[in-house]
Amino acid sequence: MPDPAPITFGTDGWRAVIADDFTYANLRRVADAAGRVISSASPGGTVLVGYDTRFQAGSFARAAAEVLSSHGLVAKVSDSYCPTPALCWNVSRDDAAVAGVMLTASHNPAPYLGFKLRMADGGASPVAFTDKVEAALLPDPPAARGEYEVVDLMGPYLESLRGLVDAEAIRAASLKVAVDPLHGAGRGYLAGVFREFGVEVIEVHGEDNPGFSGLHPEPIPPHIDDVCALVRSRGLDAAFVTDGDADRIGAVDRSGTFVNPHRIIALVARHLFEDKGQRGTIVKTVSTSVLVDRLANRLGIEVVTTPVGFKWIYEEMVKGGVMIGGEESGGIGIPSHVRERDGLLMALMLAEMMAQKGKGLGELIDDLLELTGPMEYRRVDLKLDSAVKDSFVDSIPRLEPTEIAGLPVKETQRSDGIKFLLPDDAWLLLRPSGTEPLVRVYAEAPSLGVVDDLLAAGRAIAEGTV
Amino acid sequence: MMRVLVDCRMADWSGVGRYSTGLTRALADRDDIELIQVVADRGTTPVSDALSIPAAARPFTLAGGLELGRIVRRVAPDVTHCLHFPVPRPVPQPLVVTLHDLSPLIVSGVMPSLIRRVVYRRMNVAAVRGADRLICPSANTASDVRRLLSAGERVRVVPEAADDFSSGEVGPLPSGLAGVRYVLSMGNTKPHKDLPTLLAAFSRVSPLRPDVRLVLAGEDRPGYIADVLGSDPAAAKVGFAGRTDDATLRALYGNAAVFAFPSLYEGFGLPPLEAMALGAPVVCARDTSLPEVVGDAAIMFDPGDVSALAAAVSRVLDDPGEAARLRAAGRQRAAMLTWAATAEATVGVYREVTGR
Numbered sequence: 045m046p047d048p049a050p051i052t053f054g055t056d057g058w059r060a061v062i063a064d065d066f067t068y069a070n071l072r073r074v075a076d077a078a079g080r081v082i083s084s085a086s087p088g089g090t091v092l093v094g095y096d097t098r099f100q101a102g103s104f105a106r107a108a109a110e111v112l113s114s115h116g117l118v119a120k121v122s123d124s125y126c127p128t129p130a131l132c133w134n135v136s137r138d139d140a141a142v143a144g145v146m147l148t149a150s151h152n153p154a155p156y157l158g159f160k161l162r163m164a165d166g167g168a169s170p171v172a173f174t175d176k177v178e179a180a181l182l183p184d185p186p187a188a189r190g191e192y193e194v195v196d197l198m199g200p201y202l203e204s205l206r207g208l209v210d211a212e213a214i215r216a217a218s219l220k221v222a223v224d225p226l227h228g229a230g231r232g233y234l235a236g237v238f239r240e241f242g243v244e245v246i247e248v249h250g251e252d253n254p255g256f257s258g259l260h261p262e263p264i265p266p267h268i269d270d271v272c273a274l275v276r277s278r279g280l281d282a283a284f285v286t287d288g289d290a291d292r293i294g295a296v297d298r299s300g301t302f303v304n305p306h307r308i309i310a311l312v313a314r315h316l317f318e319d320k321g322q323r324g325t326i327v328k329t330v331s332t333s334v335l336v337d338r339l340a341n342r343l344g345i346e347v348v349t350t351p352v353g354f355k356w357i358y359e360e361m362v363k364g365g366v367m368i369g370g371e372e373s374g375g376i377g378i379p380s381h382v383r384e385r386d387g388l389l390m391a392l393m394l395a396e397m398m399a400q401k402g403k404g405l406g407e408l409i410d411d412l413l414e415l416t417g418p419m420e421y422r423r424v425d426l427k428l429d430s431a432v433k434d435s436f437v438d439s440i441p442r443l444e445p446t447e448i449a450g451l452p453v454k455e456t457q458r459s460d461g462i463k464f465l466l467p468d469d470a471w472l473l474l475r476p477s478g479t480e481p482l483v484r485v486y487a488e489a490p491s492l493g494v495v496d497d498l499l500a501a502g503r504a505i506a507e508g509t510v
Numbered sequence: 511m512m513r514v515l516v517d518c519r520m521a522d523w524s525g526v527g528r529y530s531t532g533l534t535r536a537l538a539d540r541d542d543i544e545l546i547q548v549v550a551d552r553g554t555t556p557v558s559d560a561l562s563i564p565a566a567a568r569p570f571t572l573a574g575g576l577e578l579g580r581i582v583r584r585v586a587p588d589v590t591h592c593l594h595f596p597v598p599r600p601v602p603q604p605l606v607v608t609l610h611d612l613s614p615l616i617v618s619g620v621m622p623s624l625i626r627r628v629v630y631r632r633m634n635v636a637a638v639r640g641a642d643r644l645i646c647p648s649a650n651t652a653s654d655v656r657r658l659l660s661a662g663e664r665v666r667v668v669p670e671a672a673d674d675f676s677s678g679e680v681g682p683l684p685s686g687l688a689g690v691r692y693v694l695s696m697g698n699t700k701p702h703k704d705l706p707t708l709l710a711a712f713s714r715v716s717p718l719r720p721d722v723r724l725v726l727a728g729e730d731r732p733g734y735i736a737d738v739l740g741s742d743p744a745a746a747k748v749g750f751a752g753r754t755d756d757a758t759l760r761a762l763y764g765n766a767a768v769f770a771f772p773s774l775y776e777g778f779g780l781p782p783l784e785a786m787a788l789g790a791p792v793v794c795a796r797d798t799s800l801p802e803v804v805g806d807a808a809i810m811f812d813p814g815d816v817s818a819l820a821a822a823v824s825r826v827l828d829d830p831g832e833a834a835r836l837r838a839a840g841r842q843r844a845a846m847l848t849w850a851a852t853a854e855a856t857v858g859v860y861r862e863v864t865g866r
Contacts, residue, residue, distance in 0.1 A: 086541040139511075142541045164511060164541055172559035362561045363546060365584040 053174035057160035069185040075108040077180035079115035089142030090118040094131030096148040096229040099254035113190030122197040127290030129386035130201040132166030148289040151262040167383040209396040215242035217399035222283035224271040226261040230290030263294025276300035284391035291385035292374035297405040306333035309370035324367030338416035351460035421488040449497040515587035521555040534558040536853035575599035601640035604863035608645040611777025619701035642863040647778035648799030668855040676787030681757030694766035697728025704772040711820035716744035724748040763788035779803040786840030793822040807843035
């Protein structure tokens with residue numbers, strides 16, 4: 045008999061290729077381990093189970109629920125596919141819920157599926173918890189099966205979303221938008237809420253297609269090219285794009301131009317502060333645009349900068365006092381709603397902003413840049429030989445350049461990779477991947493020319509040619 | 511779910527540290543608590559898996575109180591629990607404070623400096639005035655807190671535990687102790703620990719039992735034993751074990767023929783509980799909180815009574831049946847006190863102040 049497949053929990057759960065390592069046997073092993081760990085801490089507690097639109101995700105979810113309930117837990121499975129934030133919101137609002145399980149591989153390509161664990165507040169499970177689950181894994185799938193309930197997770201969640209925005213303002217604005225769920229778990233839901241609000245909606249990639257039409261369900265170019273073209277050809281006001289489990293957001297303005305998540309974080313933060321009277325810190329990651337810092341400075345808001353990864357933002361949310369947290373990938377969350385990213389909520393916030401101000405996203409960004417000054421941002425991913433990458437990683441503690449691309453280095457930070465702060469708020473960040481022979485190079489500066497110079501300098505540093 | 515902020519800045523300390531890690535880890539295991547722990551940013555003791563907020567300033571300074579106050583305002587917990595008497599500034603509500611003992615105000619010599627005693631008293635008074643509930647580890651300490659600090663009816667008694675300590679890895683004995691019969695005690699030479707009474711008792715026990723040694727767990731205090739015992743030949747059989755880690759301490763407890771604890775004042779008395787949990791027969795003074803901790807699972811003697819202590823130690827050394835009875839009773843007694851139970855009772859106090 046072959047050895048059981050190695051199962052490890054990464055930053056956001058266990059992910060594997062369906063029918064390769066992601067099999068019913070392995071899923072049951074994981075659910076069995078999770079069930080034992082959860083029930084030992086919280087005997088008889090409720091575990092909510094959600095799933096996205098991937099191949100057989102619902103069937104896997106029900107299989108997981110059978111195993112979880114065999115440990116004396118009350119397992120409740122969503123009656124339909126749902127976004128990750130919907131599962132998390134329900135867990136956080138259900139006093140009996142001690143954990144959540146989401147069957148999703150987020151933005152990964154179609155062959156993948158994953159098993160995410162969520163804690164009682166709806167937030168991601170800490171490493172200490174997933175370590176316990178890994179340690180509890182048995183080599184053979186469990187034979188025991190229990191009963192589970194089927195529940196409506198989407199109804200209450202959508203109702204809460206409706207209550208967070210000004211439906212009348214959106215209705216009065218007669219917006220025409222495209223919604224692109226990329227065949228993922230936002231399918232039908234965001235478009236449905238918009239239609240209830242009187243918005244004219246064209247939904248693309250809204251059919252059931254576990255192959256994602258060959259796209260990666262990630263709300264960035266080139267996967268959003270179809271919807272950008274649609275906005276231009278149909279003269280729409282905007283488009284909103286969500287990823288495979290609808291926790292990330294991408295947007296497109298009236299001209300069909302991609303609105304990057306940095307600008308979405310800044311726009312929504314400004315909206316929450318100025319228009320909705322919310323207070324608290326903004327949490328961003330080290331790779332997020334300085335636009336956010338400048339905006340916060342103008343508004344008198346504190347900014348907390350964390351390493352890359354939503355788990356760091358989540359930790360700040362648990363500490364309290366956070367108004368909004370977001371990262372470069374488009375994962376943006378408002379903790380008063382749930383301590384998790386929520387692509388649907390962000391789309392509704394952007395639409396509310398457009399409606400209340402009577403402006404398109406492009407104009408809102410112009411207003412923002414008028415306040416903050418312009419900044420340009422780019423990122424490149426350098427694939428390097430492992431030896432070159434390792435050499436770069438080894439050199440990080442010793443790197444002390446006084447000048448980069450002709451600009452004097454004001455400060456060097458090493459909280460996540462190495463970041464050089466330069467005049468005029470420009471910066472260069474190099475972050476080695478933890479798992480691949482890859483170094484991500486980010487740069488931001490007042491002009492694209494300088495950004496390109498910085499990226500070239502970053503490449504030279506990573507490759508060790510300077 | 512109740513959001514609780516716990517001040518664990520003193521987790522590196524000995525007694526308060528044991529309490530900090532034991533209670534906090536048990537609270538972190540509960541699903542009705544969202545726990546956030548404030549830790550010293552230079553601290554080395556891992557407290558629990560709960561989210562940590564580092565604090566830079568020293569706990570006993572004004573800066574430390576103000577920093578903790580800022581953290582409390584940010585976290586906005588349902589309840590703040592200070593695991594020792596330094597409290598946040600301004601004092602948040604609701605606030606629970608644990609007072610472990612008042613030995614500096616009760617036992618002469620524990621805190622010789624008058625100025626420090628005045629500051630100590632003021633800080634404790636501030637904690638008592640600010641706290642909605644006070645937790646003491648024993649009824650005896652609760653009585654002291656009511657009597658000396660006018661704490662009224664806000665004091666609750668929640669015993670501590672040793673199950674986390676006793677379940678850890680047992681290391682090898684320090685060199686030279688393997689196969690040796692020894693009486694174990696703690697090497698704290700502060701006056702209220704009353705080591706002189708133990709040393710005097712050992713000098714009476716030793717002549718008839720030349721194979722038995724007295725081991726004092728803790729760092730060597732050069733000259734201390736000679737100062738107390740002078741030219742008594744028993745002095746040659748007494749020694750400090752030196753700085754020991756927890757694994758070594760567990761080995762010392764587990765292999766001891768007797769654990770003798772002559773302390774004149776304890777707020778709780780974790781060492782005899784740890785000794786019982788690891789199977790050492792316990793002999794301890796019948797005073798302050800110790801009878802509450804050991805129950806009827808130890809031989810007790812009147813504090814400071816050399817003859818009675820010598821008789822009790824001799825009885826355990828000479829009577830294997832008595833030693834076995836004490837070992838079994840001690841394990842049984844220790845099993846009744848767990849950090850999970852401490853956490854359960856502590857959460858009960860949180861519920862009192864939050865009304866949830």
